[in-house]
Amino acid sequence: MNLSLNTRLKKSDKVPWRIIEGEAILVDVDRGEIIHLNEVGAESWKIIDETRKVSDIIIHIFEHFDVEEEIAEKDTLEFLGKLFKRGIIEDISR
């Protein structure tokens, strides 16, 4: 299943995370792996809060970083899609 612009997301409860100097570190406990998000990824991660949709996150990134809207949408969808496939974020649209 792919993410759509209307998908509402939440962070998995099983993923501990910390922000250090604007960057995020996530622990994928099930896989025993650590994931490092740069400033843009960390900003997206921080605002995943069960109320925002994918489209809200794209707008947030477009507003906070020097990037064209089209690129913000493409990159954010790709980024969130990777987290979603790993089970790090969950679809709570329904």
Add this chain to the structure above:
Amino acid sequence: MKVKIAGLCFKILTDNYSKREKGVLFNYIDSQYGFFISDNKENFVIRFKKNRHSSRKATGFSVEPYKNNDDIKVIKRNNRFFVLDSYSSDNIGFIDVANSICEFNDHGNDTLQILGIPFFRLCLQFFLAKYKGFLVHACGVIYKGKGYLFPGRAGSGKTTIANMSKNLLVFSDESICIRYVNNSYIMYGVPWHNDQNTHGKLGYILFPVKSKNVSFKKIKPSTSACYIYDNIYYNIPDSTNATNTLETITEMVQTVPCYKMKFSLRDPLWEKIGNMSNDT
């Protein structure tokens, strides 16, 4: 009998052992953990339980076919973590952090020799996370009163660095405990690699890379945290444990300077490290 590692003391209970069996067990513990025997108040208990109806047979292996904790599996049931032998799926015991108790199932024959070290190490890891600490693949050296930690996997240069530090206090070339105690990060030796039962304040974290010359490059705390987390021992499949460990590591890398260190056998390593330390 009590054993103290990284400032954490665990008491060994042997309720259903005969006097002779207890003597054999304590002799074994003494041979493995002699420098770590302690009289301190215990932080947790490891209860040895003799399983008298086990059909487990001697494998013929002698000691330590296990290279690391990846050879054991951990399964959470209710509030207990059950430890299984990856190969046979034998129940080795459980760890109950909330009640500060662990239980080791002694099936006889070679159980303790083969599984004792991975089990003890795993117990320590669970309680380290609770007491702001972790166990990491690293070489640890004291130089001019400061602790230097060199984290890295096999082949990264830990043993080479230990060999280049002959006149210094080398804790280990393989594994080090770190704990946050009294506003400082402290390095501790552990008993499993002929390591020193000693400790020292951590001053620098240097990630070694074998090279043709020596250089130091400061790295971001976020990158350092990832490198260190990636080098901790067996990744315990539990969010609470991971949260505690991540918190200790992220706070540490924001306090302790971290560098990528290229080094070569030809250069005077500690002279260069001393110069780097003086410049920062």
